[in-house]
Each structure stands twice: as C-alpha cells, then as structure tokens.
Amino acid sequence: xxxxxxxxxxxxxxxxxxxxxxxxxxxxxxxxxxxxxxxxxxxxxxxxxxxxxxxxxxxxxxxxxxxxxxxxxxxxxxxxxxxxxxxxxxxxxxxxxxxxxxxxxxxxxxxxxxxxxxxxxxxxxxxxxxxxxxxxxxxxxxxxxxxxxxxxxxxxxxxxxxxxxxxxxxxxxxxxxxxxxxxxxxxxxxxxxxxxxxxxxxxxxxxxxxxxxxxxxxxxxxxxxxxxxxxxxxxxxxxxxxxxxxxxxxxxxxxxxxxxxxxxxxxxxxxxxxxxxxx
Numbered sequence: 001x002x003x004x005x006x007x008x009x010x011x012x013x014x015x016x017x018x019x020x021x022x023x024x025x026x027x028x029x030x031x032x033x034x035x036x037x038x039x040x041x042x043x044x045x046x047x048x049x050x051x052x053x054x055x056x057x058x059x060x061x062x063x064x065x066x067x068x069x070x071x072x073x074x075x076x077x078x079x080x081x082x083x084x085x086x087x088x089x090x091x092x093x094x095x096x097x098x099x100x101x102x103x104x105x106x107x108x109x110x111x112x113x114x115x116x117x118x119x120x121x122x123x124x125x126x127x128x129x130x131x132x133x134x135x136x137x138x139x140x141x142x143x144x145x146x147x148x149x150x151x152x153x154x155x156x157x158x159x160x161x162x163x164x165x166x167x168x169x170x171x172x173x174x175x176x177x178x179x180x181x182x183x184x185x186x187x188x189x190x191x192x193x194x195x196x197x198x199x200x201x202x203x204x205x206x207x208x209x210x211x212x213x214x215x216x217x218x219x220x221x222x223x224x225x226x227x228x229x230x231x232x233x234x235x236x237x238x239x240x241x242x243x244x245x246x247x248x249x250x251x252x253x254x255x256x257x258x259x260x261x262x263x264x265x266x267x268x269x270x271x272x273x274x275x276x277x278x279x
Contacts, residue, residue: 001050009038009045010188018175019046025173028114028132028154030164033177036222039157042177043113046155053106055152056113057099063120065127068098069137069146091141100131104148112152118161125168133171180223182209192227199240204230207243207252211259216267221258229257 003019005011011019019042022029031039047054057068073094080088087093097105103112117125131137135148156172158164180188182205189201208229212220221229232254233243246253250272251265259265 003046003049006045006049008191009041010184010191011042011045012178012180012184015042015175015177018173022155022173023050023153026151028156028172030156030158030169030172030174031177032158032160032174034179034220034222035159036224037177037179038223039177040113040115043111043115043155043157046153047111050111050153052108052153053110054113055099055103055106055110056115058115059117059120059124061119061121063124065120065124065131066098068100068114068128069131070098070101070139071096072141095139095141100128100137101146103152104135104146106150106152109150110152112154114154114156116159117156118158118164122162122165125164129167129171179212179220185223185226188223189227189230193230193234196230196234197240200233200238200243201230203240203243204233208258211252214267214271218263218267219260221260225258225260229254232257 001020001023003011003023004016018031019029031042033039043056044054046052072091073096077088077091077094099112099114103110132154135151136145138145185205185208186201189196189205208221208226211217236254238253243253251259251268255265259268
C-alpha cells in the first residue's frame with residue numbers, strides 16, 4: 001500500500017512520506033496544522049486511495065476516551081428489569097460500541113480518524129495510550145477482551161489548542177502540515193477550479209498571500225477559505241483587471257470569505273488610515 005494523494009487532494013512529498021511511514025510502522029499518524037489545511041480531509045483521502053472503509057470519531061470538549069471503546073447503558077438495563085424484559089439476562093444487550101470497537105471488529109483493515117483530539121480534556125490522550133498501542137481493550141461488564149482483527153490505520157488530527165502528553169507523542173508518527181507555498185496553492189486551485197484563467201489565479205493568489213502576510217493579523221485565512229473566495233470571484237465573473245483596480249481598497253472584494261473577525265477588519269482600516277496619512 002502506498003499513498004501519494006488523489007485526483008481531488010494534493011499532498012506535498014513530505015506529507016505522503018509521513019502517511020506511508022505511519023502505515024509501515026503501524027503507528028498512529030498525528031497531524032497538526034492550521035485549521036483549514038486539510039487535516040480531516042487527509043484521512044478521507046487516505047481511505048479512498050488505499051481502498052479502506054473510513055470510521056470517523058469527531059472529538060468534542062465533552063468527549064471521554066471510554067466513549068471510543070464502549071458505553072454501558074445501566075439505566076436502560078434497570079428499566080428493562082423493572083418491566084420484566086428478558087434482555088436483562090445478557091449484559092451485552094446494553095453495551096454500545098464506540099468507534100475504536102467498530103474499527104477493531106471490522107472484517108478488514110480500516111482507516112480510523114480521531115479528529116481534533118486537542119478539544120478534549122488533557123487526560124483524553126493518556127486514557128487511550130494502551131488501547132492504541134496494543135490494539136485491544138477490556139470490557140469490565142463481561143470480562144472479555146476485544147482485540148483488533150486487523151490493525152487499523154489511525155490518523156489523529158490536532159489544531160494545537162492543547163499540548164499533548166509526551167507518552168502519547170512517543171507512540172505516534174508526527175507531521176505538521178505547513179501552509180502551502182504559491183506553487184502548491186496553484187495546484188490545489190487547479191483541482192477545485194480547473195477552468196480558472198491564469199491571470200485571475202495569479203492576481204488572486206498574490207492578493208491572498210499579501211493578506212496572509214499582513215503583520216498583526218489575528219486569524220490568517222486558510223486554504224479552504226481561499227478556495228471559497230475564489231469560488232465567489234468566479235461566481236461574480238470577476239477578472240484579474242477587476243481585482244487590480246481594487247488593489248488600493250481597504251479590503252479585497254468579498255473579503256468576508258477570508259477575514260472572520262472584527263479585529264482583523266479594524267486592523268486593515270487602521271493600516272489604510274495610516275497609509276493615507278503618509279501621502
């Protein structure tokens with residue numbers, strides 16, 4: 001098995017190397033990077049390229065590691081016992097499989113995405129150490145051990161909101177997705193907007209990169225936001241000349257696709273005011 005990207009997903013050489021190294025080592029691939037750089041989509045594309053089913057576990061601030069293994073519905077069992085339901089005699093009827101159990105029990109190898117692991121409590125990664133390392137876990141209610149029939153390809157994403165424990169990091173193959181350079185951005189755009197004119201693309205990318213490089217910007221626009229912006233430019237049938245004529249404006253046309261908070265809007269207003277004062 002070898003991953004080198006897909007027709008709809010452009011990967012850098014170092015990212016492809018990271019994916020293939022993690023698959024070879026049978027270690028979880030921990031992917032970090034700015035929001036919108038395609039971390040979650042990477043797992044979907046790896047699954048498609050390798051011909052494996054994808055199981056997605058999207059982590060929230062309230063998610064507990066136990067939920068990825070299984071949950072025991074004690075309340076439901078108590079209710080059924082009061083109603084005289086025969087199901088209560090088998091505790092397995094009240095075990096709800098989590099995403100790890102689904103991946104371990106799959107008839108073939110799967111890709112397991114643990115998305116945005118840094119959203120959860122700091123103990124969340126530690127609580128999964130042994131399960132991800134040994135690919136097994138114990139069910140206390142039945143005394144059984146669930147082992148992976150086929151070791152899944154595990155991809156874990158993080159937006160770097162919290163530091164992850166060293167013991168957890170030691171068990172992962174790590175890769176940081178850097179923001180693409182202009183050449184790679186052009187390749188990405190060609191995949192999503194194959195008919196875009198070269199002049200419009202080069203002008204738009206120049207304005208986009210200049211906006212990203214503005215000192216003091218609180219939230220830099222991501223790759224996905226750039227694609228949204230270009231989609232709007234194409235929908236408005238704007239040309240490279242239209243963009244160049246507005247080059248002196250405070251903010252670029254349809255800037256709401258790129259700038260997502262009032263602090264950054266005020267930043268550009270202050271920069272424009274300062275520039276007028278120097279004239």
